Amino acid sequence: MIITATHYLVLSLIIFCLGLVGVMVRRNFITVLMSLELMFNAVNLNLIAFSYRLDDLAGQVLAIFVITVAAAEAAIGLGLIIALVRLKDTVSLDEADVMRS
């Protein structure tokens, strides 16, 4: 049995959707960010699968950029968490509602 790009795509899809559901249902800001990381990883998996399938290194380079952006996102997101805790003493996303009118 040969493992094709399709296998990787389906795996990537499963992880992506799990991350998506996690983003939507978790109350805790930290776990929401973790779910986001899952989604990033799914994207990377996708890129790598296509890079291999199409025999093109550009996919790997793109994945590196994705990792960089994910790192930036994590830094900003965690900074936000610290700010939120300082401001409202909570990590619950649904309590970060200053914009609510």
Add this chain to the structure above:
Amino acid sequence: MKFYDLIWLIPIFPLLGAIINGLVSNRLGLQKSVTNAVAIAGSGLAWLLGWAAIVQWALELGIHNTHIVSLFSWFQGGSLRILDGSVAEVDVAASFQLDPVSALMVAFVTFVGFLIHVYSIGYMHDESDRAYARYFSYLNLFMFSMLVLVLGSNMAVMFVGWEGVGLCSYLLIGFYFEKEWCAAAGMKAFIVNRIGDWGFLLAIFATFMVFGTLEFTEIFPTAAAHPETYAAAATVIGLLLFVGAIGKSAQIPLYVWLPDAMAGPTPVSALIHAATMVTAGVYMVVRCNVIYRLSPTAMLVVAIIGGLTAIIAATIGLVQNDIKKVLAYSTVSQLGYMFLAAGVGAFVAAIFHVLTHAFFKACLFLGSGSVIHACGGEQDIRKMGGLKKYMPTTYWTFLAATLAISGIPIFAGFFSKDEILAKAFEAGAGDLNTFGTTYYALWALAVVAAVLTAFYMFRLVFVTFHGEFRGGEEAEHHLHESPWTMTMPLVVLGVLSIFGGLIGIPGKLFHHPEWNLIERFLEPVILPIGHAAENAEHLSHHAVSLGLEWGLVLLSVAAASFGIWLAYRFYMGAGAFVRPRLLAERFSFAYRLLLNKYWVDEIYAATVIAGTIKLSRFLWEFDARVVDGVVNGTALTTVGSSFISGVFDLKVVDGAVNLVAKSYDVASREFRRLQVGFTQGYAMVMVFGAAVLLGVFYLVKL
């Protein structure tokens, strides 16, 4: 050195000035002299380079050669099938062009803009250093946007400038943002303009779908060569473009922002809301004259809106007591004249009036700024009077500009306004596009508006500058002529208000058509359309005999004189103010109608704005009830079924009614979580939206 190859630099100079003043001088609070140097350099260099480029272009290349400087490919996309069946590549360049219309606009925008920069030095000197830098940064930014607007060689670049002037208008109207009503006026201008911008944007899309390009030099020859093919498309594009023009040039029904725009500093009112930005709509209509001439409907709409705006704004101007409000309504009214001119096919007259209007209206606004400055911020003309002896320079320049706007011969406004009136009459006599009767009616309205214009402008002069000072002892001590930085632009503009019209002498009346310089200059812009249309235009030129033309001239002079005489009777001499008071009492409803500007703002508040709020509330409730019903579907079923089983034995009907009420209650309480500020609710909506889009995509593909 080929200056005309450097036209892209013309907007860059003010942009640099704006960046330096906005990011450096404002941040560091540099001294006013530094800010001055940067701002004056930005606008002055643009002026010098602009004029040099225009002169060199006209002499070396000739005005019949549209000179295009393409900088780079701005954005590219896929291909699109267009109206004539061919496939066009989406490729829009960032390019600028110099042709007679843009040359004329650049010439006066840079010049008037430079004068107003100089004037602002005197007018704004009381501001703090940082606010001063902010002000000049915005002013330079405005020059940049306006120059991009007029120099752009395609609709996309023009749109950049179009949005830019809207932004600067917002920033400058709300300049005194610490006052709430100023900030509100800025927002009002921005939002009302947005409605117009929406039309312009749709027009751009439509143009691309029809012509496959946005370059003016490619659209118009194509359209002019095949009038029948593009007639229907021209109506759509023309009307959409006109929606944009209505917003930017403050026409009915979107004129409401312009009077409120007077919340900004007075030089801004002069620069943006009289001389340059508001003429962008006229410029655009003239630029796209080929499109309009293909579509009688669009022409008629333009003419009707213009004519109605001219008369309605003039009537409101009759009774306003704020010196800047009067001028604001007169601006709206004069813009109406310009659109009337465009609507009757007199595009040259429209641009001519833009030009002369820029001179005298800038002069009037700067003069009013000088008056306000002297009176310590007072804008109510009832608290002025007799200012003539305190500020002679301001008085004489103001008088010259007033004579110009009233249409007294020799003064600038006479030539342009008379040409518009004559062309409107010709359109009626020549039965243009078989709408002759309508055009006659519009001409009559325009003549009445001319009387009213002369009246309210001279009312302003008489009440402000003649008679006795009515502002109290203390204020009288402060009265003084303004510093030279303020009077110098006034004198220059005053002189131009007197002689600026000589470039458009109606030579036809003297059997010397070549005397009309501006018509010859702009002739390359008015492309001939097909054969039949050309003949029709030819006919309409001879529909009015020379004698009748002279009669029309005399009529417009008589109209202006009548307005002045009326103003003199009402506001000068022993019986001053008696007659108007009697009239106001006698026709109190009409007076209040005009004083309250036909309650248009109130009507908008009651209809459009309240409607929007109601709609939002409805959508909110729809969310709260229907969507939430889905959200809590599982939970609700449980609640509902247990509730029903509980009350079923007692009263089924009651129970059902209660269930509805209860479900609403539960639903709305729960669903508030999905309202503003609930991030994951948005995420969920996005997921479902993506799913729907994907589903639609599959359905379309299958």
Add this chain to the structure above:
Amino acid sequence: MGFLIENFGAIFFFLVAALTVAGAVGVVTLRNPVHAALALLETFVMVAILFILRHAEFLAAVQVLVYAGGIMVLYLFVIMLVKVKDLRAEDAFLLNIAPLAVLGGVLLGALLAAGILLGTMAAGDGAVAALQTIGDETVGNTEAVGWLLFTKFLVPFEVVSVVLLVAMIGAIVFGRRDAALSGPGEGVEP
């Protein structure tokens, strides 16, 4: 036994894939954030193994170093810092929208899966030629990636470095104790 040896690659993939999915499920379902973070760590490592299977050795190393080493530690720091104590289900999850959210996720997933499985993607193994070459010369994957990164993708690479810088500044600004964040109600119109 022959079957096992013949299909070793496939079996190994399915094993790793199963572990990856298990880790992802753990991230989403475990109530304690520390446990979730450990599940995430496991997922990262498994994904790194999958990268190696697809001949992205350099990326696998980056994955382990950056994700497992850097980002994960950052998460754990924050978790320790903010003292999370939501161990009850209603504290950890938004139970009221959970059914709909899961439905949405499954719906989108099903649609995308349909796209993948019904699409025209040809089955078949890929190739590794270009993943390990510079021009005509065969080199390691790391060298090839580096070569591409500093030639064709130089400008994006520099841009991304600016993104990182901005993120760093942003994180510092947010994290500052005297950050210009007003308390609830202050300066914000209700």
